[in-house]
Each structure stands twice: as C-alpha cells, then as structure tokens.
Amino acid sequence: xxxxxxxxxxxxxxxxxxxxxxxxxxxxxxxxxxxxxxxxxxxxxxxxxxxxxxxxxxxxxxxxxxxxxxxxxxxxxxxxxxxxxxxxxxxxxxxxxxxxxxxxxxxxxxxxxxxxxxxxxxxxxxxxxxxxxxxxxxxxxxxxxxxxxxxxxxxxxxxxxxxxxxxxxxxxxxxxxxxxxxxxxxxxxxxxxxxxxxxxxxxxxxxxxxxxxxxxxxxxxxxxxxxxxxxxxxxxxxxxxxxxxxxxxxxxxxxxxxxxxxxxxxxxxxxxxxxxxxxxxxxxxxxxxxxxxxxxxxxxxxxxxxxxxxxxxxxxxxxxxxxxxxxxxxxxxxxxxxxxxxxxxxxxxxxxxxxxxxxxxxxxxxxxxxxxxxxxxxxxxxxxxxxxxxxxxxxxxxxxxxxxxxxxxxxxxxxxxxxxxxxxxxxxxxxxxxxxxxxxxxxxxxxxxxxxxxxxxxxxxxxxxxxxxxxxxx
Numbered sequence: 001x002x003x004x005x006x007x008x009x010x011x012x013x014x015x016x017x018x019x020x021x022x023x024x025x026x027x028x029x030x031x032x033x034x035x036x037x038x039x040x041x042x043x044x045x046x047x048x049x050x051x052x053x054x055x056x057x058x059x060x061x062x063x064x065x066x067x068x069x070x071x072x073x074x075x076x077x078x079x080x081x082x083x084x085x086x087x088x089x090x091x092x093x094x095x096x097x098x099x100x101x102x103x104x105x106x107x108x109x110x111x112x113x114x115x116x117x118x119x120x121x122x123x124x125x126x127x128x129x130x131x132x133x134x135x136x137x138x139x140x141x142x143x144x145x146x147x148x149x150x151x152x153x154x155x156x157x158x159x160x161x162x163x164x165x166x167x168x169x170x171x172x173x174x175x176x177x178x179x180x181x182x183x184x185x186x187x188x189x190x191x192x193x194x195x196x197x198x199x200x201x202x203x204x205x206x207x208x209x210x211x212x213x214x215x216x217x218x219x220x221x222x223x224x225x226x227x228x229x230x231x232x233x234x235x236x237x238x239x240x241x242x243x244x245x246x247x248x249x250x251x252x253x254x255x256x257x258x259x260x261x262x263x264x265x266x267x268x269x270x271x272x273x274x275x276x277x278x279x280x281x282x283x284x285x286x287x288x289x290x291x292x293x294x295x296x297x298x299x300x301x302x303x304x305x306x307x308x309x310x311x312x313x314x315x316x317x318x319x320x321x322x323x324x325x326x327x328x329x330x331x332x333x334x335x336x337x338x339x340x341x342x343x344x345x346x347x348x349x350x351x352x353x354x355x356x357x358x359x360x361x362x363x364x365x366x367x368x369x370x371x372x373x374x375x376x377x378x379x380x381x382x383x384x385x386x387x388x389x390x391x392x393x394x395x396x397x398x399x400x401x402x403x404x405x406x407x408x409x410x411x412x413x414x415x416x417x418x419x420x421x422x423x424x425x426x427x428x429x430x431x432x433x434x435x436x437x438x439x440x441x442x443x444x445x446x447x448x449x450x451x452x453x454x455x456x457x458x459x460x461x462x463x464x465x466x467x468x469x470x471x472x473x474x
Contacts, residue, residue: 022130060181156240
C-alpha cells in the first residue's frame with residue numbers, strides 16, 4: 001500500500017508537470033488562438049520566459065503537494081540519481097532500491113502519456129505538445145547534436161545535484177521546493193535557446209512521440225525531428241543524473257562513509273589534548289572540595305578568642321563533616337552486592353522509578369518508534385534499532401535516563417548541548433554519544449539529538465497511521 005501511494009503520487013505529479021508546463025510551451029508556440037485572435041505569448045522572449053516559469057512553478061508546487069508521499073521525483077533522471085546514491089550506502093541505510101525505481105519510472109511515463117492525451121483533446125492534433133527539438137541557434141552547426149547532448153547532460157547534472165544536496169538535511173528540506181523549482185526555471189532559461197530543455201526523459205519521450213505520430217493519424221505532417229532527436233532528451237538526462245550522483249558522493253558521501261571509523265577515532269585522540277572534556281569533568285569536582293575546606297577553617301579562626309569552645313564544639317562537627325564526605329564511597333560494595341545491583345532487570349528499574357522518569361522514558365521511546373525504529377528491551381537497556389543497527393540505547397541511572405546515540409560527539413563540540421564520548425569502551429563504539437536526561441529542557445535536547453541521528457542515517461518519520469516495517473531480527 002505504501003508503494004502504491006508513491007506510484008499514484010508520481011503519476012499525478014508528472015501528469016501535472018507535463019499538462020501545465022508542456023501545455024504552456026504548446027500554447028506559446030501557436031501564433032493564433034482557436035478563435036483566430038493573436039496569441040500574446042507568441043513572440044520568442046515571452047515564449048521562453050513563460051515556459052521556464054511554468055516548469056519551475058509547477059515543480060515547486062508538486063514538491064509541497066506530494067513530496068511527503070514519494071519525494072516528488074516526477075523525473076526518471078532524478079529517480080536514477082537517488083537509486084545510485086542509495087547503492088553507495090550500506091544495505092541497512094538504503095530506502096530506495098530497484099523495485100522503487102521501476103515503479104517510479106512506470107508511474108512517471110503513464111502520467112506523461114495521460115497529460116499528452118489531455119493536450120490532444122484541448123489543443124488539437126497539431127499543437128506541438130511541447131516536444132523537444134534542437135533549436136535554430138545551433139541547428140545550422142555541424143556539431144549540433146554534440147552541442148545538444150552536452151547542454152542536456154550539463155543542465156541535468158546541475159539540476160539533479162541541487163535536488164540531492166537540498167534534500168539531504170532537515171534544515172534545508174522546508175525550502176527545498178522553492179530551491180528546486182527556481183533551479184528548474186534557471187535551467188530552462190539557459191537551455192531553451194539551445195535544445196528547448198528536457199532534463200526529464202518522461203517529459204520528453206511522450207510529447208515527442210505524440211508530436212510525430214498524432215498529426216499523421218489525422219492526415220497532417222508530423223514533427224519528424226521530434227522522433228529522430230528524442231534519444232538525446234532521453235539518454236543525455238540519464239547520463240547527467242549519473243554524474244550528479246557521482247559528484248554528490250564526492251562532496252558528501254565519502255565523509256559519511258568514513259564517519260564511523262576515521263572521524264570518530266581522530267575525535268577521541270583530539271579530545272585528550274584539546275581540553276574538550278576537562279572543564280566538564282574537573283571543574284565540578286574541584287569547586288565543592290575547595291568551598292567546604294575554606295568554609296570550615298573560617299569559623300575556627302573567628303572563634304579563636306573564645307577559649308574553651310574551640311576544641312569542644314567546633315572540632316567535633318569538623319570531624320563529623322570529614323567523615324560524611326568519605327561516606328559517599330559506595331564504590332566499596334562487595335562483589336555480591338554489585339552483581340545483585342547490576343542484575344536488576346531494566347523493566348524492574350522502570351517500574352521502581354518515579355512517575356516523572358517513567359513519563360520521560362515513555363515519551364522518548366514513543367519518539368524513537370515514530371521513526372520506524374524497533375524496541376528491544378534487554379536486561380540492562382531498551383535498544384532502538386533497525387535492521388541490526390543500534391541507533392538509540394536508553395538506560396536508567398539513578399534518577400535520570402542515560403541515552404547513547406549512534407552519532408559522532410564532535411557534532412556538538414560548538415553546541416550548547418553537553419554530551420560525553422563513551423567510544424573508548426568496547427561495547428559503546430557504535431553508540432558513542434552519551435546524554436543524560438534530568439529535566440524538561442534536556443528531554444527536548446534528547447529529541448533533537450534523535451532527529452540528528454535519524455537525519456544522518458537517512459531514516460524518515462512514519463506517516464500518521466502507517467505500520468512499522470518488519471525488522472530483520474524479528
């Protein structure tokens with residue numbers, strides 16, 4: 001059902017793009033309207049601007065209309081780029097495979113075909129259907145085909161690279177529709193004088209076929225160039241998309257691929273010498289000791305003139321307080337006591353905790369499950385994982401939740417969020433970032449870190465009412 005929704009979304013989006021944008025291209029190329037009146041968009045400059053703006057505006061609208069359902073590819077070249085991008089990732093992080101690719105491409109072609117049928121009904125058999133052909137600017141050149149191929153490859157590469165880059169981060173996702181639509185407008189303004197601009201095989205194939213064969217069915221001459229040149233507008237955008245995926249891998253994914261090993265180890269070494277954890281660990285330990293020692297001798301000095309009260313009254317509390325300080329040494333547990341304490345099941349710790357801690361735990365667990373993660377409660381932890389990869393590990397420590405995250409602690413080096421690095425311990429290497437939840441503010445920050453972890457892993461939130469996917473370990 002989830003893939004079927006994406007199929008319908010891609011079909012609808014491509015249908016709207018071809019119907020409106022190619023429709024405007026067809027209308028603006030007609031010198032007169034059906035009533036015989038002069039078409040105000042028939043001159044060249046207005047034709048190009050109107051067509052470019054329509055393509056960009058329709059795509060921006062579709063990004064916000066169906067982007068949450070299918071990602072709004074509505075272009076086989078974009079789908080190919082996302083397929084190649086996912087092939088570079090580990091299997092557990094892939095969310096777009098061959099099956100999705102073929103479903104998307106079929107939906108896009110069906111949408112384009114239906115849109116061309118509507119244009120036939122509205123504008124007649126000789127409207128041109130917004131078909132792509134090599135334009136007069138380069139048509140007379142002996143290298144016209146080579147130039148057209150180069151233009152389509154470069155424009156598609158730029159367009160698809162912008163899509164991959166602007167959709168990789170949550171920070172830019174909200175404005176992605178505007179950015180992508182503006183880029184498509186720019187690409188058309190540059191490419192229309194050369195090739196008419198395709199950068200979309202589904203948008204080019206069916207208008208070209210209709211422009212050639214439909215007029216011939218009605219006894220008119222079809223556009224032969226549209227058919228003979230259509231391979232340029234189908235093959236070249238796919239090549240441009242593949243180059244865009246390669247550039248994206250060079251710019252972003254090499255860093256992501258090495259993130260789990262090289263970056264993490266360098267970070268641990270640097271923190272030993274760069275004084276990153278020193279103020280966190282040392283300052284609170286030094287301050288209380290100094291204050292207590294300074295406060296105690298002061299009353300002793302003031303009451304020195306008091307002859308007998310010095311040894312009797314004030315030395316006793318000093319001795320008692322000195323004894324109270326070392327009392328905070330539950331480290332001297334017997335091995336049996338320590339084993340018994342550590343063997344308390346996690347679920348029992350949650351039951352014995354106060355209501356506030358249970359509420360925080362339940363809220364964080366619900367937030368993790370909204371990302372399609374799966375909860376696995378062991379004796380010590382509640383582990384949120386997907387396909388054998390641990391992303392969030394929740395443990396109970398006293399009156400707070402101690403949470404381990406699958407993200408590099410260095411991400412928060414310049415942030416107000418205080419995290420620790422537990423990667424030196426063997427069992428915490430895959431979840432090195434540790435954060436304690438004690439208050440409402442720290443609860444919000446824990447959710448923010450979860451969002452960061454999910455964004456790094458490329459895992460999106462489930463839609464309302466959607467079912468959890470099956471985990472490999474279930």
